[in-house]
Amino acid sequence: MKNLLVAQSGGPSAAINATLCGVIEKGLSDKNIDKVYGAQNGIMGILAERIIELNSLLSDPQSLQLLCQTPSSALGSCRMKLSPWEESAFEFEKIISVFRKYHIGYFIYIGGNDSMDTVQKLATYCRLHNINDICIMGAPKTIDNDLMETDHCPGFGSAAKYIATTFSEIACDCNVYALPAVTIVEVMGRDAGWLTASSVLGRINGGAAPDLIYVCEKPFSVDRFLEDVRDKLAEKHAVIVAVSEGIKNENGEYITECLQNRTTDAFGHKILAGAARFLEEVVRQEIGCKVRSVELNLMQRCASHVASAADIYESRLLGMAAADYAITGETGKMAVIKRISTKPYRFEIGFVEIEKIANKVKTIPLDWINQEGNDVTQEMIEYLFPLIQGELPCTYENGVPVHFRIPTAK
Structure with missing residues (x-):
C-alpha cells in the first residue's frame, strides 16, 4: 500500500487547515492508503525530513473539527522557491528519495501561486524522468484570491468576512465625533485588489463605510485621491x-x-507596507484635518473567530477532492471551484492543469471597478456576497478559543 503526504506553504489563512482536514479525512478513509504523513514547513520540511505521521493524531472527528477552526498553518509553512531542475537536480532528487523512504505515492501541496510553482516543477520533473508512481496535486489557498482558473480561493471568503466586519465596526467608532476626520485603512493585496474590494460588504446592512475604495488594478493618483476626500x-x-x-x-x-x-x-516580490501611512501624511499636509491610518496586517488572515462557514466548508471539500483525484492516478493539476450560479449560489469542484495556474495572477475585472477608480460595482458585491455566508461554532476554554496543535517532528 502507498502512503499520502500533505504539506502547507505560503501565507497562512483561517481556512488552510480546513483544506488540510479534507486531505487527511480522505487519506484516513481510503482503503488504498496506509499512512497519512504531514511535512512540517512545506517543501523545506520534506528536504529536511521533518515528517510526522498524522493517523493517530487526527483519527477522531472532534480533533478534525478543532483543526478546522484553528487559524494559520498547523503543519507550519515556508516561502521557498525550488531551483529549475535543469540547473540543479539536487533538491528534486532529495525530495524523491524522501518520498521513496516513506513510501509516498501521493503528495498534496496546499498553497497559493508560488506553491503551485512548486507543484508544477515537481510534477514536470517526475513526468520527464518517468516517475509514474508518485502523483502530485495542488490544493489552492490564498486570501489574495488571485489564483487563475478558480472562481475564488479558500481563505478569501473568511478574510473578506473579517474585513467587512472590521470596516463596519470602524465606522461605528469614527462616527462618534463631530470634527472632520479621515481614516485610511490599508488592506493586503500586492497585485490584486480582491481583499480591498471586499470592504464594500461593510455597507450591506445599511452602513456607508468605506466611503472610498482604491484597488491596485487601476492607476492611483494622489491629486485625484485628495479631490475625492475633499468631496x-x-x-x-x-x-x-x-x-x-x-x-x-x-x-x-x-x-x-x-x-x-x-x-x-x-x-x-517587493515587500510592501506603508500605503496608508503615506496617504495619512498627504492628507495631514494638504487638507489639514484629523487623520489616522490603520493597517489590518496579519489579522486579515488569522481571524478564525469570524470565519465564513461557506469558506470552511468549500476548503474542506477541496482538500478531499485533491486527495481523491491524486489517489485515482491523476497528477500535475489543481483542484478548483467552478461557480454554476450566484442566485442561488451553486458550485462544483473541477481540476485544471497546473501550467494554467502557476506564476499567473487573476486580477479584478476592470468593469467591476467604477469609472472614477474610487469604488467597486454591484457585480463585485454579488460575486462576494455568497462567500461570506454563515458562522462556525467555536470551541472556547477559559474565555478564549481553543486551537489544535500538531507536535514538532522529531
Missing part, C-alpha cells in the same frame, strides 16, 4: 477609505517606493 468631507464629517497595499501610480510604481528602498522576498 466626501463636504458631505460628512467622518470619511473612511479602503486602500490596497499595492496601489501604483500611472508609471506602475508603488506609491510607497518614495518612502524607502524595499527589499524582496524569495520569489522576487
Whole structure:
C-alpha cells in the first residue's frame, strides 16, 4: 500500500487547515492508503525530513473539527522557491528519495501561486524522468484570491468576512465625533485588489463605510485621491477609505517606493507596507484635518473567530477532492471551484492543469471597478456576497478559543 503526504506553504489563512482536514479525512478513509504523513514547513520540511505521521493524531472527528477552526498553518509553512531542475537536480532528487523512504505515492501541496510553482516543477520533473508512481496535486489557498482558473480561493471568503466586519465596526467608532476626520485603512493585496474590494460588504446592512475604495488594478493618483476626500468631507464629517497595499501610480510604481528602498522576498516580490501611512501624511499636509491610518496586517488572515462557514466548508471539500483525484492516478493539476450560479449560489469542484495556474495572477475585472477608480460595482458585491455566508461554532476554554496543535517532528 502507498502512503499520502500533505504539506502547507505560503501565507497562512483561517481556512488552510480546513483544506488540510479534507486531505487527511480522505487519506484516513481510503482503503488504498496506509499512512497519512504531514511535512512540517512545506517543501523545506520534506528536504529536511521533518515528517510526522498524522493517523493517530487526527483519527477522531472532534480533533478534525478543532483543526478546522484553528487559524494559520498547523503543519507550519515556508516561502521557498525550488531551483529549475535543469540547473540543479539536487533538491528534486532529495525530495524523491524522501518520498521513496516513506513510501509516498501521493503528495498534496496546499498553497497559493508560488506553491503551485512548486507543484508544477515537481510534477514536470517526475513526468520527464518517468516517475509514474508518485502523483502530485495542488490544493489552492490564498486570501489574495488571485489564483487563475478558480472562481475564488479558500481563505478569501473568511478574510473578506473579517474585513467587512472590521470596516463596519470602524465606522461605528469614527462616527462618534463631530470634527472632520479621515481614516485610511490599508488592506493586503500586492497585485490584486480582491481583499480591498471586499470592504464594500461593510455597507450591506445599511452602513456607508468605506466611503472610498482604491484597488491596485487601476492607476492611483494622489491629486485625484485628495479631490475625492475633499468631496466626501463636504458631505460628512467622518470619511473612511479602503486602500490596497499595492496601489501604483500611472508609471506602475508603488506609491510607497518614495518612502524607502524595499527589499524582496524569495520569489522576487517587493515587500510592501506603508500605503496608508503615506496617504495619512498627504492628507495631514494638504487638507489639514484629523487623520489616522490603520493597517489590518496579519489579522486579515488569522481571524478564525469570524470565519465564513461557506469558506470552511468549500476548503474542506477541496482538500478531499485533491486527495481523491491524486489517489485515482491523476497528477500535475489543481483542484478548483467552478461557480454554476450566484442566485442561488451553486458550485462544483473541477481540476485544471497546473501550467494554467502557476506564476499567473487573476486580477479584478476592470468593469467591476467604477469609472472614477474610487469604488467597486454591484457585480463585485454579488460575486462576494455568497462567500461570506454563515458562522462556525467555536470551541472556547477559559474565555478564549481553543486551537489544535500538531507536535514538532522529531
